[in-house]
Amino acid sequence: MPVDIVVMKAVNAENAARAAEVRAVLNQSGVLGLNLMSSPGSGKTTLLEAMFKHWGEDVRSCVVEGDVFTSIDAERIAKHGVEVIQVNTEGSCHMTAHMLKEILPRLALENTDVLFIENIGNLICPASFDLGEHRRIALISTPEGADKVEKYPKLFSVSHANVISKADLADVLEFDIAAVTKQLKKLNPEAPVFVTSAKTGEGVAEFCEWLLSENKETDN
Amino acid sequence: MPVDIVVMKAVNAENAARAAEVRAVLNQSGVLGLNLMSSPGSGKTTLLEAMFKHWGEDVRSCVVEGDVFTSIDAERIAKHGVEVIQVNTEGSCHMTAHMLKEILPRLALENTDVLFIENIGNLICPASFDLGEHRRIALISTPEGADKVEKYPKLFSVSHANVISKADLADVLEFDIAAVTKQLKKLNPEAPVFVTSAKTGEGVAEFCEWLLSENKETDN
Numbered sequence: 515m516p517v518d519i520v521v522m523k524a525v526n527a528e529n530a531a532r533a534a535e536v537r538a539v540l541n542q543s544g545v546l547g548l549n550l551m552s553s554p555g556s557g558k559t560t561l562l563e564a565m566f567k568h569w570g571e572d573v574r575s576c577v578v579e580g581d582v583f584t585s586i587d588a589e590r591i592a593k594h595g596v597e598v599i600q601v602n603t604e605g606s607c608h609m610t611a612h613m614l615k616e617i618l619p620r621l622a623l624e625n626t627d628v629l630f631i632e633n634i635g636n637l638i639c640p641a642s643f644d645l646g647e648h649r650r651i652a653l654i655s656t657p658e659g660a661d662k663v664e665k666y667p668k669l670f671s672v673s674h675a676n677v678i679s680k681a682d683l684a685d686v687l688e689f690d691i692a693a694v695t696k697q698l699k700k701l702n703p704e705a706p707v708f709v710t711s712a713k714t715g716e717g718v719a720e721f722c723e724w725l726l727s728e729n730k731e732t733d734n
Numbered sequence: 735m736p737v738d739i740v741v742m743k744a745v746n747a748e749n750a751a752r753a754a755e756v757r758a759v760l761n762q763s764g765v766l767g768l769n770l771m772s773s774p775g776s777g778k779t780t781l782l783e784a785m786f787k788h789w790g791e792d793v794r795s796c797v798v799e800g801d802v803f804t805s806i807d808a809e810r811i812a813k814h815g816v817e818v819i820q821v822n823t824e825g826s827c828h829m830t831a832h833m834l835k836e837i838l839p840r841l842a843l844e845n846t847d848v849l850f851i852e853n854i855g856n857l858i859c860p861a862s863f864d865l866g867e868h869r870r871i872a873l874i875s876t877p878e879g880a881d882k883v884e885k886y887p888k889l890f891s892v893s894h895a896n897v898i899s900k901a902d903l904a905d906v907l908e909f910d911i912a913a914v915t916k917q918l919k920k921l922n923p924e925a926p927v928f929v930t931s932a933k934t935g936e937g938v939a940e941f942c943e944w945l946l947s948e949n950k951e952t953d954n
Contacts, residue, residue, distance in 0.1 A: 553774045555879045555882060655877070
């Protein structure tokens with residue numbers, strides 16, 4: 515499939531240029547940009563909801579919701595009084611920096627501390643596309659099974675932090691959190707691992723605190 | 735992103751031609767070809783393991799395992815004494831008919847009743863690529879959440895049967911099986927819905943029976 519590879523390279527060069535533009539705008543506005551990546555149903559939206567509850571009005575967030583067709587997640591976010599814009603990729607399995615570049619002028623960046631980009635539920639392609647974020651967060655949820663780190667290493671190695679979500683289900687699913695944490699640290703030693711449960715609240719405060727301690731001015 | 739679209743069409747035309755060749759070979763050998771599609775961790779491999787246990791030596795299966803990089807699933811299948819070939823897509827998020835075409839000569843089709851193709855864990859791209867199968871099976875597992883049908887309608891509407899897997903977890907996860915079944919039937923009225931749990935064995939026999947009753951000679 516050489517055609518596929520050639521095209522991917524061309525798209526990626528274009529994408530990198532747009533991503534640099536996005537990052538420059540975020541830097542100028544003092545906004546921390548975060549790219550959340552995981553399987554469908556790993557709990558990205560639910561984690562965001564728990565974070566908004568934790569922060570209350572202390573941290574001004576806005577969200578760009580990526581989805582193939584619907585606006586289900588954006589409607590959930592909007593209920594928390596957080597600014598949200600839906601991007602429908604119309605069949606494409608990942609977001610691109612072009613999409614972000616087009617959307618930025620519509621966001622009230624001057625009133626924003628943190629911009630969350632919730633990527634399409636997919637463990638493969640999102641790992642290859644810089645969206646202009648400062649930090650990439652990869653989630654693995656306990657029901658997906660521990661083998662996902664080994665099967666999709668790129669996503670968990672390009673990330674700046676890895677999150678094991680739905681920790682409350684670990685026991686019933688016999689998901690060995692300690693072993694997966696060790697595996698994530700071996701694959702990506704510099705990325706901290708957070709163990710969270712949006713249901714019980716476990717780990718949400720720690721993750722929120724780490725995010726705000728990250729210096730967005732450093733390279734991504 | 736017009737480039738993406740143009741390329742996808744070109745790739746798809748090529749793919750359709752290879753898929754027809756694959757299907758012709760399967761027809762000639764009297765082999766039923768099945769394409770299994772779902773999110774990562776929805777339980778495709780575990781369902782296959784339950785089916786092999788159910789069939790014993792009555793049905794001669796072989797498996798083509800798609801994975802981005804590893805051979806974890808192929809090793810699981812091999813333990814059941816079933817012929818298995820691993821295809822690594824090296825970063826690509828779906829399998830193509832070209833991959834199948836190259837692999838067919840390596841399979842002992844003369845000793846095979848059913849060929850399972852376990853696609854890459856992804857709810858988006860696999861829905862667009864005919865692999866030369868006779869029947870497409872889409873899985874949604876209870877931990878992914880009921881909204882996946884609405885969010886990824888294409889996968890569940892191009893399928894010939896839809897499977898709700900990990901049914902044993904439905905209660906603890908508050909996953910409404912009846913409501914999702916209704917939604918699947920509305921989206922794709924001709925496809926039967928099977929509710930399965932590889933853990934308890936629920937629904938495995940019914941799904942196996944339906945598969946063998948399908949006439950592979952009809953168009954896909």
